[in-house]
Amino acid sequence: MKMMKMMGYFEIMLVLATFLTGLKSQETLRLLNDDILGLIVFKTDLSDPFSHLDSWNQDDASPCSWSYVQCDPVTGRVSGLLLEGLGLSGKIGRGLQKLQHLKVLSMSMNNISGAISPELGLIPSLETLDLSKNSLSGSIDPSSLTNLVSSVRFLDFSENQLSGPLPDNLFENCSSLRSLSLAGNSFQGPIPSTLTECRSLNYLNLSNNHFSGNLNFVSGFWTLNRLRVLDLSHNALTGPVPNGVAAIHYLKELKLQGNQFSGSVPADIGLCPHLIKLDLCDNVFTGTLPNSLQRLKSLKYLSICKNMLDGDFPEWIGEMSSLEYIDFSSNGFKGFLPSSIGDLKSLTYLSLADNSINGSIPVSLFSLGLSQVDLSGNELSGSIPSASSKLFESLEVMDLSANQLTQNIPEEMGLFSKLRYLNLSYNNLESRIPPELGYSQNLTVLDLSYSAFFGSIPGDICDSGSLGILQLDGNSLTGPVPEAIGNCSSLYLLSLSHNNLSNSIPRSISKLKRLKILKLEYNELSGEIPQELGKMENLLAVNISYNKLIGRLPVGGIFPSLNPSALNGNLGICSPLLKGPCKMNSPKPLVIDPFSYGYQNGGENTEDASKRPKEYPQHKFLSVSAIISISAAVLIAAGVLVISLLNISARRRLTFIENSLESFCSSSTRSGTTLSSGKLIWFNSKTSPDWNLSAEMLLNKATEIGGGVFGTVYRASFGDNGRNVAAIKKLATSNIIQSQEDFDREVRILGKARHPNLVELRGYYWTPDLKLLVTNYEQNGSLQAKLQESPPLSWSNRFKIIMGTAKGLAHLHHSFRPPIIHYNIKPSNILLDENLNPKLSDFGLTRLLRKLENHVVSNRFKSALGYVAPELACQSLRVNEKCDIYGFGVLILELVTGRRPVEYGEDNVVVLNDHVRILLEQGNVLDCVDPGMSDYPEDEVSPVLKLALVCTSHVPSDRPSMSDVVQILQVIKAPVPSRM
Template sequence: MAMEMRSPAVLLVTFLSITFLKTCLSEETLQLNDDVLGLIVFKSVFQDPHRALDSWNEDDESPCAWKFVKCNPLTSRVSELSLDGLGLSGKIGRGLEKLQSLKVLSVSNNNLIGTITPELALIPNLERLNLSQNTLSGNIPSSLPTSLQFLDLSRNSLSGPLPDNLFENCSSLRYLSLAENRIEGPIPSSLLECRTLNHLNLSGNHFSGNPVFTGGIWLLERLRTLDLSNNVLSGSVPVGMAVIHNLKELVLHGNQFSGSLPADVGLCPHLNRVDFSNNLLTGTVPESLQRLKALSFLSLSNNFLTGDFPQWIGQLSSLEYIDFSNNGFSGSLPTSIGVLKSLKFLSLSNNKLSGAIPDSLVGDYSSLSVIRMRGNAFNSSIPDGLFNMKLDEVDLSRNELTGSIPPASSKFSETIKILDLSANNLTGTIPAEMGLVGKLRYLNLSWNHLESRMPPELGYFQNLTVLDLRSSGLFGPIPGDICDSGSLAILQLDGNSLTGPIPDEIGNCSSLYLLSLSQNCLSGPIPESMSLLSKLKILKLEVNQLSGEIPQALGKLENLLIANVSYNRLVGRLPAGGIFPTLDASAIEGNLGICSPLLKGPCKLNVPKPLVLDPYAYGNQMGGQNRGINNKRSTNFRHHSFFSVSAIVAISAAAVIAIGVVIITLLNASARRRIAFVDNALESMCSSSTRSTNMAAGKFILFDSKSSPDWLSANLDSVLNKAAEIGEGVFGTVYKASLGGQGTMVAIKKLITANTLQYQEEFDREVRILAKARHPNLIPLRGYYWTPQLQLLVSDYAVEGSLQAKLHDLSPSSPPLTWPNRFKIVLGTAKGLAHLHHSFRPPIIHYNIKPSNLLLDENLNPKISDFGLARLLTKIDKHVVSNRFQSAPGYVAPELACQSLRVNEKCDVYGFGVLILELVTGRRPVEYGEDNVVILSDHVRVLLEQGGVLDCVDLSMGSYPEEEVLPVLNLALVCTSQIPSSRPSMAEVVQILQVIKTPVPNRM
C-alpha cells in the first residue's frame, strides 16, 4: 500500500516502530533506515499527479536506487535530492532532517505552498538549497545551514523583512538569489559578512532605503554579479567600485537612485553589463566608462541625464546593446558609433539629439537589428545604406528628417517587421519595393509630405497588421488589392487627398478592426462589401464626398462599436441593425438627406420616379394608306402631346419642391447652411491652396505669481522649441520651460487653435474656472497666454512620470505596482474626478481620461492633468475627436462614436472604468495581435460570465485580497456599461471604493 494513502496515525505508528527497532539493529542499518524514513515522511505530504515518486517504497532497505535520489558511493547515504519540475504540490514537511549527509536539495519549479520550514537549518552538511519557482510564502527563517554555498529562493511569494542576523554565519555562501518575491524593508547589514559571495540577486522585491551602499556593499570584493533592480532603493550610488575587480554585471535599474552616476564605474575592468535605467539619476555620463572594453550591455534609459552624447562611444568595441532613451542628451551622434560592429540594439529615443544620422552607422558588416531614434531633432536625410541592412525594427518617427524614403533592398525586405517614419518632413513617393517586404507587421509613414499615390504593391504584404498613412500627402485612388493578404487589422488613411470610390475589394480585409478613411475626397457609394468585415469595430468615413444610401447590410456588423459618416453627400435611411439606430447626430450630420429624427435637415429617399408614357409609342392606329400622308402631322402631334404631359409633371413637381423648400427654410434656416457648408468644406479640403497667418502679440497671465507678464511673449521661440517638447495629446503639444526669473519648471500646453474661444474675455473666464479646481488629486492650472492665433496653458511640471510609464513603458524587469498602490491610484483618481463633477456647476468634464493624463507623486498618489479643456472649444473640434480615439483607444464611451457633442459626466465614468481594468489586469485597453484584436472590457466581461474573472488579474503585482479585487472589477464593468444611465456617478464610485477598502474584523 503506497504511503501517500496512509493516515497520519498509521504514519506515526510506522515512525515509532522504526525508532524502536534502532535498539536491535546495527549502526549501518539504522542509518539506511533513517534515510528511507526521512524521504517517505517528506513525500507523504506531497500530491504527485504524475506519479514521479512511485519508486519510493518504504519497504526498501536503501533509497539509493530511487529516482531523483543520489547517494555517496562510499557511505551509501543520501547526498543529493533533485525534484525539479515534477509538478509536485503541497508543503515542505518534516523528514529531511534525518538526511544527515544531504548536500544538495533542489525542489524548484513545482507548486509548493506554505512557509519554508526551519528544520532545513538542521541538515548539517547542506551546501545547495534551491526552492525557486514555487508559491512559498511567509518570512524567511532567521537561520540557515552554516555550510550553505548556494541559496536560491527566487520567484516565490516570500514576504516581510529579512532578519537582521540572517547572514551572520554565511562565510561559505557564494550564490544568493531572493529575486521576484515580496520582501521589504532594508537589506540587512549582516550581508557584508558574506565575503565569499560571487552572485547576489535581490531584484524584484520591495527593499528600501540605502543601507546597502552606506554599509559598504563594495566590501564584497569577490562579487561578479550584483542585481538590485526593481526595488525602491534610494539615495546616491557612491564611488568605491574600484575595489570589486571581478564584477561583471551591475544591474540597478528600476529603483529611485538619484544624484550622479558613480565616477569610478569604469574602473571595474571586467564589467560586461551595466544597467542604471529607470531611476532618477542626473548629470552626465562618466568618462571612465570608456575604459570598459568588455562591456556588451549599457542601459541608462529613463533618467534625467544631460550633456552631449558621449563622443568616445566608439571605443567600447564590444557593445551589443545601447539604450539611452528618455533622457536629455543633446548634441550629435559621433561617426565613431559606426565602429561598433557588434552592436545589435540601439535606442536613443526621446532625447534632444540633432544633426545627421551618421552614414557610418549603416554598412554591410553591421549587426544592428533594432534602431530606435524617435522624438529627437535629427534633420538629415535617411542614410541610403539603412534600407540595405538586415533590420528587424526601425523607428525614426517625430524627427525633422528630410528627403525621400530609400528603396528597400532584398536584405531589408527579408527581415524588417516594424517601420515607423511618421511625423517627419519626408517627401517623394512611397517606393514600390515596399510591397516586397514579406515580414512587415507595422508600417507608419503618417504626417509627412510624400505627395505620392498609394502603390498597388502595398497589397502584397502577407503579415501587415497596421498600415498608418494619415496626413502623408497621398492622392489618387485606393488600390483595389490593398487587402489581398487579409491580415490587416488597422487601416488609417485619414487626412489625405484620396479620390475615386472606396473599392469593392475592401470586403477582402477580413481581419480589419479599424477602418478610417476620413477627411479625403472619396466619392461614389459606400460598398456593400463592407458588410463582410465581421471583425470591424470602428468605421470612420466622415468628411468625404460619398453619395447614395448607406447599405442596409452594414447593419449586420455585430461587432461595430463606432461609426461616423458625417459631412458627405449621403441620403436615405440608416441601416436598421447594429449600431446605426443608436448613432449620435454628430456621426451622421452634414449630409444631403439622411433620414433620422436627430436631424432637422431634409430627408431624401431613393424612390422610383413618376412613369410618363407616350400614347403613340406603340405605333400609329391609322390605315396604311394614310400613313405617309399624315407622317409629318403625326410626328408633330406626338411631340406636342409628350411635351404637354412632361411639362405638366415637371411644373407640378417643381411647385411641390418649391413649396417644400420654402417651408423648410422658414422652419429651420440652419439646415440649408449646413448643406451649403458640405460643398464649401469639401471644395476647400480637396484644393491645394495654402494659408499663412501672422501671429499677433499676446499677453501672459499668471494667477498667483509675480513673474514678468512679458516673459513668455519675449521667449516664445525658445519655449515652443521642439527640443523642449515633452508630450503630445489630443488637445495640443506640451513643452517644458523654466519660468522667467524664478527658476520654477512649468509645463506649457500649446492648444489646437481651430474652434478655440475667439474672444479673450471668454477664454479668460473659462481658464479661471479651471484654475479654481484645486484638489490633492489634480494638477493645478497656473495661467495662460492668449492671442487669436495662439493659446497656451501653464500648469505645474511633474517630474515623477505618468501612470502610463509605470504600467507599460518601463522595461519588462521593472518593479510592478503592488495592489495597495493600484488601489490608491484608483481611489485618488475617483476623488479627483468627483471633485470636478460635483464641486462645479456646470460640472467640469475631463473628456480624455487615460493613464498618460494621470501623473504620480513620490508616494504614488495620482494627480489628474488636462482636465476640462473641452470648455475652451466653441464645439468639439473635428481634429480633437478624430485623434482622440487614436491617442486613447478603448477609452471612448460608445455613445460618443468619437464625434459626439453630448459630452457629460458619464463619459468620464466610462473612461474611469477602463482605467480600473487596465490597472487590475496590467493590459492595454486594446491589444493588437497578429490575427485578432482584444478589447479589454469585452475580455473581462466574458471571463466574468464564465466564472474565471480572476484569471485576468495582473500576477506581477504579487499577492492581492480577492475580497477587494473582485468588487473593484465588478465596479469597473458597471462603469463601462453600454448604457450611460446605468453607470454610477463619481461620488457614488468614491463611496463604493471606500466601502471596499473598509477593513473587515479578523480578515486574513
C-alpha cells in the same frame, strides 16, 4: 610468552576498533536522522497541492532517494534542495538548521510567503540561496541575515514583495558573495554603502525597486573590479554618474535606464573593452555622446533613448561593428545619417525616432538584415531607398512617419515576407498607392495617412487577408471605395477620411465582421447608406459626416445611437438624430407644385386634392412678382434677426464682464493677493512654500517626468534640504484660455476639488505665453508604472485602487455643478501614495480650453488607446460624465486582467472589453483574471468584472453614475452576514 602478549595486544586493538566503528555508525545514523527530521519539519510548513513531495517519508533510513533532494556521495549528507516551480506555498519555517551540510537551496517560482526566515542564517555551509519569484514580504532584518551574507556566494531574492530600506551595515562582511539580486521588490532609500565591500561580486542586480539618492558614494562601485553585470535600472536614483567605470575592466553589462541620472554620459564608459550591453535610456543625460564609445568593439546593445542628448548623429557609429540593437529615440540629435551605418552588418533593431535628423536615408542602411527600423519624427527628405534581398527576408516593422520624404514608394515594398507594420504617414510622397502592398502576407498595420497620395485605392490592397488596421486619411484619393474592400476579413479599423472619394458606400463593407471603427468623413460619397451596415455587431464607432449621403440611416447596430456630429454635413440623411431636410434617392421634381404632395393653401390633405380647379395647371413656375415678394420678406426677416442677435450678444458680453469682475474681486480677496501676470498664485498661503523664483527659473531647476495631451509635467524640489517637492504642469498654450480672469476662475474651481483620492492643486502661474499648474507630488509614481512592476499587485490592493478611483470620480461628478469631467482616465493619470491609495491627477483640464479641438481628441486617442468612449471616436466634442465612466470601466478590466485595453498580435487585434464580454457569455469570465494574482475571492472578482462591462456599455445612457458605482462596489466588498 612474548607471542602470547602480542596476540593479546591485537585482540584488544580489534575490540577497540570494533567499538569505535560502532560509535561512528551510530553518529552517522544520528546525523542522517537529523537530515530526515529537518526535512520533515520543513515540509510541515509547506502546502504541496501537486504532491511533489510525497516521497519524503520519515520512516526511510536516508533522504537521498527523495525527490528534489541531492546528497553528497561521500558523506551521504543532504547537500541540495532543488524545489523550483513546484507550486509550493506556505512559509520557510523550522527544520532547515538541521541540514548542516546543505549547500544549495533553490525554491524559486513558487508562492512562498511571509518574512525571510532567520533560520537560513544558521546553515553554515549554505552557498546558494534562490528564493526568487515568490511572495516574500516585509523588511530585511540584519540580525537574521548577517551570517547568511557572510557565507553565501549566490543570493537571489528577486521578484518578491520585500520592502523598506536596506540597513547600511548589511554587507559589512560579504567577502564570499559572488552574485546578488534584489530586483523586482519595493526596497527604498539609499543603496547601502557597505555594498562596496563585496569585492568578489560578479553580478549585482538592484533593478525595479525604489532606491533613491545620488551616486556620489557609488563611485565605490567602480572598485568592484570583478563585476560582469551591474543593473541599477528602474529606480529613483539621481545626480550625475561619476567617472571611474573603466576600473571595472571585465564589465559586460551596464544598465542604468529608468532613473533620473543627469549630467554628461561618463566618457570612460568607452574604456570598458568587454562591454556587450549599455542601457542609459529614460534619464536626464545632456550634452553630446562621448567619442570614446566608438572603442566598444564588443558592444551589441546600445540604448540611450528618452534623454536630452544633442549634437550631430555620431559619424563613428559604423566602427562599432558588433552592434545588433540601437535606440537613440526621443533625444535632440541632428545632422545626417552617415553611410557608414551600413557597416553594422549585425544590426537588427534601429530606432532614431523623435530627433531632428535630416538629409536622406542612406542606401547602405537598407542593405542590412534589419527586423525593425523606426526613423519617425525626424526631418529626413528624399526618397525611400530600394531594399536588398536581405531586408526582404528580415524586416518586420518599418516606421518612417512624420518626415519630409518624397517620391514614390518602391514597388518591391510588397515583397517583404515578414513585414507586419508599415507606417509612412505624414510625408509628402505624392504618388499612387502601389497595389503590391496587398501582397504582404503578414502585414497587419498599414498607415499611409496625410502623405499626399493620389489616384484610386487599389482593389487588391487586402489580398493578403491579414490587414487589421488600414489608415489612408488626409490624402487626395479619388474614385470609389473598392468593392473588394470586403476581402479585408481581418480589418479592425478602416479610416479613409479627408479624401475625395466618390460614389456610394459599398455594401461589401458589411462583410467585415471584425470591423470596430469606420471613418469616411469629409469625402464626396453619395447615395444611401447600405442597410447591411446596421447588422455589423462589432462596429463601435462610425463617422460619415460631410459627404453627399441621403436616405434612411441603418436601423441596427451602432447607427441609432450615433452622435449627430458623425452625420452632419450631408445632403439629407433621414434620422431622428438630425434636424433639417431628409432626402430619399428618388428623381427630383423640376418645378414647385403645391399639389404634387397633396397639399394646397397650407393644409388640405390628399382627399381634397380632387376639389382643386381643373383650370389650375399641374406644373407652374413661381411668378417674378412672387419671387420679388419672397426675397423682400426674407431680407426683412434676416435684418430683424441680425439686430436681435446683436442685442442678445451685447447683453451676454455685459453679463460676462460683470461676472468676471465679480469673480476676480472675490478670488483676489480670498487669496490675499492680486492677480498679476508672472506671479505664482497660491490657493492656501499657509501651506504653500515660499518660492520667490520666476517661472523660468522654476522650470530650469525642474526635471521632466512626463507629458500628455495637455502639456508636460516636471518635478521641482525647493528649500535648503530639497524636501519641498511639487509637480508642475506646463500647459500647451495653443488652445488654452487666454484671458487671465477666465483662467483664474476655472483654475480656482479645480483647486476646490479637495478629496483623499484627488491630487491637490496648490496654485498656478500665468502669463500670456506661459501657464503652469502646481500640484502635490506623489513619490510612488503612477499606476501605469506599478502595473509594469513585479511582483503583481494583490487583489486587495487592486480593489483599493478601483474603489478609491471611483470615489474620486464620484466627487468630481456629483459635488460640482456643472460637474467636473476628468476626460483623461488612464493608469498614468492615477498616482499612488505610500499605501497604494489612488489619487487622480489631471482632472478637469478641458475647462481650461477655449474649445475641445479635433486634434486634442485625436491625441487623446493616441495617448490612451482603448480608454476613450466609443461616442468620441467620431471626433464628437460632447464630453460628459459618461465618457469618464467608460474609461473607469476599462481601468477595472486592465487592473483585474493585467492586460492592455487593446493588444496587437501577429494575426489579430484583441479589444479587452470584447474579450471579457465573450468569456462572460460563455460562463468562463474568471479565465481572464491576471494569472499573476494567484489568490483572489471569486465572489468579489466576478461581480467587479460584470460592473466593468456595464460601465463600458456602447450606449452611454446604459452606463451607471459614479455614485451608483461606489455603492455597488461597497456592496461587493461588504462581508457576507453569517447564518445562524
